[in-house]
Amino acid sequence: MILVGVKIMPRKEVLDSQGRATMKTLGHHEIALNDCRVGKYVELKFDKETKEEALSKSKEIAELILFNPLVETFELEVKEL
Amino acid sequence: MIGVVRFLGTNCDQDIWKAVESSGKTPSWLWYQDQFNYKDYESIIIPGGFSYGDYVRTGALAAKTPVMDSVREAAKYGVPIMGICNGFQILCESGLLPGVLVKNNNLRFIDKWVELKGENSCESWGGKMQSCNLPIAHGEGCFFTHEEELKQIEDQQQVWLRYKENPNGSLNDIAGVMNKEKNVAGLMPHPERALFDWMGGSDGAKFF
Numbered sequence: 001m002i003l004v005g006v007k008i009m010p011r012k013e014v015l016d017s018q019g020r021a022t023m024k025t026l027g028h029h030e031i032a033l034n035d036c037r038v039g040k041y042v043e044l045k046f047d048k049e050t051k052e053e054a055l056s057k058s059k060e061i062a063e064l065i066l067f068n069p070l071v072e073t074f075e076l077e078v079k080e081l
Numbered sequence: 082m083i084g085v086v087r088f089l090g091t092n093c094d095q096d097i098w099k100a101v102e103s104s105g106k107t108p109s110w111l112w113y114q115d116q117f118n119y120k121d122y123e124s125i126i127i128p129g130g131f132s133y134g135d136y137v138r139t140g141a142l143a144a145k146t147p148v149m150d151s152v153r154e155a156a157k158y159g160v161p162i163m164g165i166c167n168g169f170q171i172l173c174e175s176g177l178l179p180g181v182l183v184k185n186n187n188l189r190f191i192d193k194w195v196e197l198k199g200e201n202s203c204e205s206w207g208g209k210m211q212s213c214n215l216p217i218a219h220g221e222g223c224f225f226t227h228e229e230e231l232k233q234i235e236d237q238q239q240v241w242l243r244y245k246e247n248p249n250g251s252l253n254d255i256a257g258v259m260n261k262e263k264n265v266a267g268l269m270p271h272p273e274r275a276l277f278d279w280m281g282g283s284d285g286a287k288f289f
Contacts, residue, residue, distance in 0.1 A: 014225065015250075017184045065145055068138055068174070070181045070226055 001081040002046045004058040006066055006074055009039035014071045042066055051078055082106075084125040086152070086168075088113040088143045092130035093165065093273060100273040101126070104289035113146040119155035124205065127152070129166030129218075129271060139182060139221045140170030149175050161205030162265045163288070166219055169257070169267030177265045178258055179234055180226035182219075186250025190220040194281065195256070195270060196245040201238040203259050203266045206288055210242065213284035215270035217248065217256075222269040224251035224258070234258060241266055 010016040018038035026033060044061060046054040058076050067074045083101045085108050087094050094110075101108040111117060111125070132143035143149065149171070156162055156177050164172040172178040185191055195217050199210025226234070231252055234240060242257035249269075257268030272285030 014183065015186060017188050021188065065137060065141060068141070068181055071183055 002049060002051055002054040003079045003081055004044045004046070004054050005077045005079065006042040006044065006058060006062050007039060007077070008042070008062075008067045008072050008074045009037060011071055011073060039072075040066075051080065054078065082109045082122055084109055084111045084117065084122040086111045086113070086125065086127045086148055088130070088132035088146065088148075088171075090131045090134055091128055091167070093128040093167075093271065094130070096271075096273040097126050097128040097165070100276055100285070100289045103276060104286070106289070111148055111151075113143065113148045115148050116151045117148070117155075119151065119158050119160050122155065122160060124161040124163070125152055125155055127162070127164040127168030127171055128273070129168055132167055132171065135221075138174065140167060140172075140174040143167075143171045144174035144176075153177060156260070156265050159262070159264050163206050164265075164267040165271060165273065166217075166222075166269055169269055170221065172265060172267045178260055178267050179230050179239070180224055180255075180258065182221050182269070183223045183225050184221050185219070185223050185248070190218075191222070191248050192216070192218040193248070195248055197242045197256055197270060198245055200240040200243050201259070201263075203241050203263055205264055206266050208287075210287070212245070213287075214275070214282045215272055215285055216274050216281070217270045219249070219269055222249045222251065224253075224255040224269075226252065237261055239263075242268055242270070 023036040202209040243254040259266045272288035275282045275285035
């Protein structure tokens with residue numbers, strides 16, 4: 001079984017409201033940071049596919065639904081189970 | 082017949098139905114699993130709401146449903162299509178309109194009346210708008226795109242409506258845009274909530 005993780009992050013030029021709110025709250029706890037960005041992580045499990053097939057299908061899925069290139073970027077990582 | 086598209090989580094559908102009826106036309110429901118023949122509809126409206134609970138991104142999942150394949154086909158053949166609020170977000174996510182709607186820059190859900198200025202005329206949905214007052218109610222209404230596309234939208238006169246006072250951080254005060262062909266249009270304000278004076282204003286009536 002192959003598990004592909006899709007990491008989706010807001011683009012640097014886009015206001016990351018979740019990151020900003022998190023950083024502000026950390027500030028109330030006197031934890032100062034240079035930056036804090038909040039994204040999403042999606043796990044896709046494949047039963048029969050080879051590593052290459054799983055990667056190419058995951059890319060297709062990410063581009064179809066998981067990310068919007070105007071405001072986000074994505075990265076894939078593969079774990080063989 | 083005017084097709085009114087409904088997804089799981091659409092909640093302005095009844096208002097649109099009444100708005101279409103009060104303009105003397107006949108509305109007809111389109112369910113998200115439906116596919117339809119574009120020749121059967123004189124126009125299509127995608128109402129607002131929270132399709133799929135705004136999961137993944139606002140409008141992202143609704144944009145990939147069977148009914149949207151038919152909407153894309155209808156758009157190709159020039160059928161007028163209007164998306165309001167979440168309907169606008171769905172049209173952007175489906176690639177029928179440029180840009181994307183992201184979180185309001187003040188991070189808040191904004192619910193108030195706004196003044197708008199008609200920029201370019203959309204013949205399919207009310208023609209040239211002068212200024213009008215309409216209510217907005219959204220958390221993700223900040224219109225965003227990259228510089229190059231924004232320039233294209235302006236150059237090709239695709240801006241439909243602008244806020245006189247920008248409430249949400251939208252680039253170039255954009256409240257509504259059209260596709261290049263001007264048959265697909267989307268706006269964040271709710272014209273269906275401003276049909277008669279007793280609703281607080283009647284400027285929305287001309288959109289239907």
